[in-house]
Amino acid sequence: xxxxxxxxxxxxxxxxxxxxxxxxxxxxTVLMLGTVFSHFFYIPIILTALWWEKRSIPVAxxxxxxxxxxxxxxxxxxxxxxxxxxxxxxxxxxxxxxxxSEQLRGREREVKKQRDLAQRxxxxxxxxxxxxxxxxxxxxxxxxxxxxLGYREEELLGRDWFATVVPEALREARRQAFDDAIxxxxxxxxxxxxxxxxxxxxxxxxxWQDTIITGDDGRPG
Numbered sequence: 001x002x003x004x005x006x007x008x009x010x011x012x013x014x015x016x017x018x019x020x021x022x023x024x025x026x027x028x029t030v031l032m033l034g035t036v037f038s039h040f041f042y043i044p045i046i047l048t049a050l051w052w053e054k055r056s057i058p059v060a061x062x063x064x065x066x067x068x069x070x071x072x073x074x075x076x077x078x079x080x081x082x083x084x085x086x087x088x089x090x091x092x093x094x095x096x097x098x099x100x101s102e103q104l105r106g107r108e109r110e111v112k113k114q115r116d117l118a119q120r121x122x123x124x125x126x127x128x129x130x131x132x133x134x135x136x137x138x139x140x141x142x143x144x145x146x147x148x149l150g151y152r153e154e155e156l157l158g159r160d161w162f163a164t165v166v167p168e169a170l171r172e173a174r175r176q177a178f179d180d181a182i183x184x185x186x187x188x189x190x191x192x193x194x195x196x197x198x199x200x201x202x203x204x205x206x207x208w209q210d211t212i213i214t215g216d217d218g219r220p221g
Contacts, residue, residue: 009051013059016044020063024070038067038086045090049097053105060094128206131213132161134182136175150199165196167203181212 004012023037041063049056064087071083119142128145132138138156146153149165156164162175174194194208 009047013044013048013051016047017059017062020044020066024066028070038063041066041090042093045094046097049094050101053098053102054095056094056098057091060090064090130161132178136160136162136178138164148198148204149196165198167195167197170195181210 020041023040027037045056045060045063048059067083067087119140127142128148129140129142130138130145131140137158138161141153141156143153146156149156162171162178166174192208192210193205196204196206198204
């Protein structure tokens, strides 16, 4: 997903507002129409609400003002109740999207807080703790695990666990056992010993406990 900088977002908003001003002039003075172009105004309103939450309300009022100025200044037709309803809808959409965006950001912050807290607990644990996705990639690993294997965390996240740390001779058998456990949805495969290969090629034998973690739908992640 593309992440825009603050400067890029401001630039996009300025361009969209400039287009809105142009459309107001063009539709009223050239085409003599005033009922279609304002649908475009929802784009900057919604984007501003997603990016800056309640700051979208002044944007909605500005665009509503364009409707009024365009009608009074360029259109031979007077303002009608539909114009006022359109302005009100701009504000309502800005408020609703901003409120939803604010709630979503709050939940994201809470999830991040809980995740960071869990990561701190895992980091102080004197054991290797790793979460492996159903696609065999490393989703999470604690600090002790990284130190034991000789990698930095960012070097392991997203990599295939079996291709990275399992001895080649055991790789396919361990991968198949993992897939079978996922398919069987066993809650735990019990305590066992497994070999892992560190970054410098050392082979370690670790006491291992596998546990399948499922999502809200009951399926392994």
